[in-house]
Amino acid sequence: MKTKYSKPVSPEKFKGKGFDAMHAVVEIAKRSALYFKKEKKEKVEECLVCGSNFNDKILTAFEIEFVQCKNCTHVFQKNQFSDKSVYKFFETDKEINCHLPEDQFQYRCENINKPKIDEVMQLRVEMGCSNNDGQWLDIGCGAGDLLFQLNKDYHWNGVGIDISAPGIEMAKNNGINAILTDLFDYYSSTNNQDKITKSYDIISAMGYFDLVQEPTKHLKVVKRLLKDKGLLMLDHPKFDSFTGDLIKSVPECAGRYFNALERSIFTDKSMKYFLETNGFEVLFDWKYGLDIYTFISIITLKLPQLAKSNIVEYINSKNNEFQSIIDNSGYNDVNFCIAKLK
Numbered sequence: 001m002k003t004k005y006s007k008p009v010s011p012e013k014f015k016g017k018g019f020d021a022m023h024a025v026v027e028i029a030k031r032s033a034l035y036f037k038k039e040k041k042e043k044v045e046e047c048l049v050c051g052s053n054f055n056d057k058i059l060t061a062f063e064i065e066f067v068q069c070k071n072c073t074h075v076f077q078k079n080q081f082s083d084k085s086v087y088k089f090f091e092t093d094k095e096i097n098c099h100l101p102e103d104q105f106q107y108r109c110e111n112i113n114k115p116k117i118d119e120v121m122q123l124r125v126e127m128g129c130s131n132n133d134g135q136w137l138d139i140g141c142g143a144g145d146l147l148f149q150l151n152k153d154y155h156w157n158g159v160g161i162d163i164s165a166p167g168i169e170m171a172k173n174n175g176i177n178a179i180l181t182d183l184f185d186y187y188s189s190t191n192n193q194d195k196i197t198k199s200y201d202i203i204s205a206m207g208y209f210d211l212v213q214e215p216t217k218h219l220k221v222v223k224r225l226l227k228d229k230g231l232l233m234l235d236h237p238k239f240d241s242f243t244g245d246l247i248k249s250v251p252e253c254a255g256r257y258f259n260a261l262e263r264s265i266f267t268d269k270s271m272k273y274f275l276e277t278n279g280f281e282v283l284f285d286w287k288y289g290l291d292i293y294t295f296i297s298i299i300t301l302k303l304p305q306l307a308k309s310n311i312v313e314y315i316n317s318k319n320n321e322f323q324s325i326i327d328n329s330g331y332n333d334v335n336f337c338i339a340k341l342k
């Protein structure tokens, strides 16, 4: 397995200047927690990843209780609302994964998506595959920014699916072949299932498996959709991180992590367990994050007078240097993996 550390970014170019966008994320998390508070929930006895029923309370954010599995270290919501509730929420929600000002969309395509696409394409070259053409499925495509970049750089056939109606509308406006559906309906929608079984060279699921109630069930469908040399590319918020520890101390500032829609939060260990016990081998692991940016964002939320101070400006200007120290020690808050079928 190859491990790579750090991915330089300019947070102000994809989040906007200052911390307004990050502070807004906390408000959105509060609103969605309030929305799901009235939905019916069921207590989850078994770990969503390994099935163990030994777990401990780890933190509560906006009255949502998270527990950690004692076996595989996976973190998940103790009381879960149904997928139906989530689908209903996304029929109309325009706040999550949808709106991006034009300049931020372009920045995201070039600086967030392009490096990921290039890594997976490079791996294919090393595996002896041609990148002249191919089939790509993006699950949870949102506004379609990943496939937008793919279409720009490669002559591939990309399809995006998502349960967010406003997201699919935006993806279509971005020229993406996007379908409003969930993974299971997408899989069974064809009359001849053999036609779509083993159809894809690459399936991407960015920030996906942490949002679904039964990640293993979703991964099994992904497995059926991938060609023999197919690759799964994913990223996920990482619990065993600087940001994870930060939110444990200030759960009232949760937003990017520990929000109502995040059914699970993977750790390094639980993601590897999840992939390996379901027939995948991790080929590539990239460690990076937004820990410093999240840290300063929370500090300025608590102490607004610091927002325009020299020290915040200084830390912002050195963001990539501070973040790389965290990334290199594996304390980063995002993991990006590429895995192949064993």
Ligand SMILES: [Zn+2]
Binding pocket: 047, 048, 049, 050, 051, 052, 069, 070, 071, 072, 073, 074
């Ligand atoms: Zn577990």
